[in-house]
């Protein structure tokens with residue numbers, strides 16, 4: 225779970241999610257971008273290439289993170305990347321079948337094994353440690369799979385696999401929140417495995433402890449990525465990262481990826497351009513808002529990062545962090561739209 229920052233305050237999504245945008249789908253298809261400022265009911269017009277809220281993120285994004293290396297709009301005749309969305313959807317079903325999967329639980333261990341069982345023969349590493357939290361000590365394990373490329377540099381794709389700890393008592397299964405992110409990374413591993421990458425190395429990271437154990441705060445959230453970012457800062461890995469993508473809540477049947485104002489502007493634009501290449505841009509950026517998610521520990525350290533997330537899940541966000549986050553709310557088509565778009569964005573980065 226992550227709160228939304230509105231007007232400098234922190235609002236819990238469970239207790240105080242702002243009103244759903246009043247922008248209708250037909251209207252958003254007529255206008256290039258409708259910026260919905262979370263916390264208000266107003267829709268205003270913007271452009272996809274002009275960051276809607278540059279000032280809001282300027283303090284957090286370094287010069288290197290905010291400057292694209294080259295133009296990425298040059299045409300390309302190559303085939304667009306294609307994931308197997310049915311297989312990805314099946315992964316979500318299998319993950320959900322384990323039940324609620326908070327840190328430290330038996331089901332969590334089962335999902336760890338499920339993930340690693342799909343990575344046999346791949347270069348897999350752990351970033352494992354013990355988190356000291358307000359609810360006690362928990363084992364935390366980020367699982368990293370590395371697929372080497374020919375270019376110097378790394379593209380990182382993160383997705384969390386833990387489910388919300390406080391909601392374990394209601395049997396929260398997180399089909400979208402935890403399930404979809406785990407599944408798309410497994411599918412990306414299929415896509416990357418056994419091929420010579422003519423581009424940057426790609427590292428997939430199934431992150432742990434994304435969710436708060438009690439109530440979201442800077443110290444009670446993002447346990448896995450805070451640890452990983454610190455570790456990668458010390459060992460020099462961060463300097464090699466060309467771009468970092470977070471995939472979270474990407475399978476909502478009613479797909480509307482948010483324009484996250486905490487993300488790096490040129491990466492937001494790159495993803496939009498990638499979406500345009502397959503004509504699915506109407507699913508992107510109708511709303512804008514500041515997301516607190518697994519990318520933040522990296523954003524704070526100047527790594528170009530983007531949170532690919534649809535945080536408006538069900539009418540008035542009614543499915544988010546509730547027992548209603550179940551498989552019937554999801555669509556394989558949404559996985560396909562997001563999954564292919566991010567792969568295309570990576571292909572565009574590889575060509576730089």
Ligand SMILES: [Zn+2]
Nearest residue numbers: 225226388401
């Ligand atoms: Zn969550």
